[in-house]
Amino acid sequence: MNPVFVIGHRNPDTDSICSAICYAELKHRLTGEPYIPCRAGHVNTETKFVLERFGVKAPRYIKSFEPCLSDVQYRRIPGIDEEMSLHRAWNYMNENDIQTLAVVDEDRHLKGLLTLSDIARFYMEDKDANALAEAGTSYRNLVDVLDGTLIVGDIEKRFEQGSVVVAAANPDVLEDYIGPHDMVILGNRYESQLCAIEMNAGCIIIGLGAKVSRTIRKLASENQVSIIATPLTTYSCAKVVSQAVPVRHVMRRRGLITFEPDDVVEDVKRAVSKKRMRYYPLLDEQGRYIGMFSQRNLLDLERPSVILVDHNERDQAADGIRSTNIIEIIDHHRIDSVETSGPIYFRNQPLGCTATIITGMYHEHNVPIEPKIAGLLCSAILSDTLMFRSPTCTPLDRAAAEELAQIAGLDIREYATEMFRSSSCLRDRSMDELFHMDFKYFQIQNKKIAISQITSVSENELNGIRDKMLDYMEDYLKTSGLSMQFVMLTDIIEEKTELLYVGRGAKNLVHTAFRKECGEHSVVLPGVVSRKKQMVTPLLSAMEEEGTM
Structure with a gap:
């Protein structure tokens, strides 16, 4: 069986990473088949702390699911030397049932291509008696x-x-x-x-x-x-x-079409669609010959199977998600626009964290939770619920976290404080890193916005980056293609958020969403700590309201 990839959303947070790891482990233990945890973005500082604490490697990074030539079943036919005779080359083709050979030097750099048509043309054309000497x-x-x-x-x-x-x-x-x-x-x-x-x-x-x-x-x-x-x-x-006659005398040297393993299959299909050659050489980054693939290989490519955790939105998914076969979704967010080719197992519960759902699934299948897995799941719940302060937190979240903490040997308050502080030291990071650390897109009608959240246990630390972040947001907006941008500076201890915003109409939108007097580029929102429940819903509702006016 081919492996199934378990992956969260772009700009992954602790819940996205830990849920992918723990759900992949659960599926493997239930089926014995390979399930590979993956990530669609870089690991943030908080998540890195969690992984190191429990001795777990970061999941495999997948930049895109768009199939590349490295996913194609190409043939590893060795290249031939340019001095090989046409007689030997012909036999080599017949033995390997291939119509095109790569001619390479001793370092496997491509020097030419030899096809059956080239050999036939050499024999059929009227060659004079000097051909052997000319070659x-x-x-x-x-x-x-x-x-x-x-x-x-x-x-x-x-x-x-x-x-x-x-x-x-x-x-x-x-x-x-x-x-x-x-x-x-x-x-x-x-x-x-x-x-x-x-x-x-x-x-x-x-x-x-x-x-x-x-x-x-x-x-x-x-x-x-x-x-x-x-x-x-x-x-x-x-x-x-x-x-x-040596093959160098007959082989094609000019206009060679070559590809690399990272080339996207769809791009390759377009490039070769009007060409008459059936086989094409594959070269590595150093230009060394690897093997040969045919146009048929591009058609026989199998779509990878994927399980989405902690999201179900196409805009939040890894690039190329349309090229995959989504077989499951485990999530706690609103249901959005991911499409599947057929019925799938879709589990969506109104809880504060995806890890809470996965904890329940371990229990449902009577699979014991190991301390390492318990630590990851507990960390995800504490992160997503801001140590139970978020309005998205439910009694089930709290109960699951307390049970998991006991298995992992954690003191919740002490560990959560340590975890949150691990992602502090905001002044030592670039504004670009902070802005994209926990970043999501949302769209209503023809308007696309982005909401980023930066959390800290220090109000002074958040105040220290405020002005620099606004300057960054103004510059980023010009090239981002977004209508508006928002950044939540969330103080976990004080349970409040200062919302920064830029973009035409952003101030009026925030006023409509929260019914508060707003500054030119910011407003303080006491009690607001959750992006999903307290920020996304009011803003998107206000956008819909403006769209109908």
């Missing part, structure tokens, strides 16, 4: 193709001058056809062999398995004429000798 064909290739033996000469040398001549006539006539450096194909006639040597041929090929006399060997050596003896007939020699 600089090695004697090693010639011996291999002819299934012969080099009787005289150096096998490392190349045939680089002359034409191929078939010595079918008597010696008197041959004198008019054989030129210096030519390759002469002949039989066992001593006179013809002697004539070829006297005419300064470059190489003579003696067929029919005929023995080569000592005299011919000596004369050939003295005149620097190579001799290849072969069991083939003269006809067969003439037929196959051109197969000794």
Whole structure:
């Protein structure tokens, strides 16, 4: 079975990360199948503290579910050397049932491509008798193709001058056809062999398995004429000798289309849709050849199975979520726009934290909760409910956290304070990091807004970043494509939020949502600590109200 990915929303918080880890563990223990916890963003400081506290690695980071070529079942066919003969390349293609070969150097860098069509074109086109010399064909290739033996000469040398001549006539006539450096194909006639040597041929090929006399060997050596003896007939020699040509002489060098494992499959499909080639080389980041894939491989790609936790909104999901097969959703937020291809298991409960739901599922299936898992689930509940201060917190959340704390050996107040302080030291971080630390998009009609929340146990710390954050928000708004931006500076101890806002109409929207006199870019909201219940609902309701006016 292929693995199932369990993943939370973008800009993940502690609940999103811990719920993914704990639910993946529960599913694995119930089924024995692989369930992989993942994350769609970077781990924030608070979550990092939690993971380190319980000795758990951060989940796998998935930038996008959009399938890449690394997900394609490509063929790991080794590349070939450019000196390989067409004969060997043809056999290699047949053995591996492939129509395209990559020609590479010793470091696997691509030098060209060889296709069956290239080989067929070479044979079918009217090649003159000089083709072997033009290609600089090695004697090693010639011996291999002819299934012969080099009787005289150096096998490392190349045939680089002359034409191929078939010595079918008597010696008197041959004198008019054989030129210096030519390759002469002949039989066992001593006179013809002697004539070829006297005419300064470059190489003579003696067929029919005929023995080569000592005299011919000596004369050939003295005149620097190579001799290849072969069991083939003269006809067969003439037929196959051109197969000794090295692939570099035939391969395609220009206009090569190559791809890398990170290339998105949809982009690749568009790039090759109007091309006639069936196979394409895959190269790594250093340009080294990896393997070959076909257009059919792009069509046979299987969609990954995914379980969403702590969200059900397409805008909050990892990129490429439409390319996946969503099989489950476990969430405690409003139901939004994620679409599935068929019925799925969807569990949505009005609780303060997804981890509370997952804790209940452990109990429902009678699966014991280990201390490490208990610590993660408890941390998620304390984080999402702001240690039970959030209005989203329910008695079930509190009861679950207290039970989990006992299993994990935690003192709730002491541990929660330590956890919240771990994400403090706000002045040491950039405004961009703080703004995106806990950040979500929301859309009503044609307006898209973003709400970020920054929490602290120190009011002075929040006041210290206020003005810098407003300046950052003004700059970010210009390029973000958003209508408005909001940042909640939430004091956990005092249970209040100073809401910062920028964007045309933001001040009026906040006034409509909370019925309070607002400053130019901020308002203090006592008792407001929950984005989900106390911020999102009033703002989106006010946007809908404005949209109907």
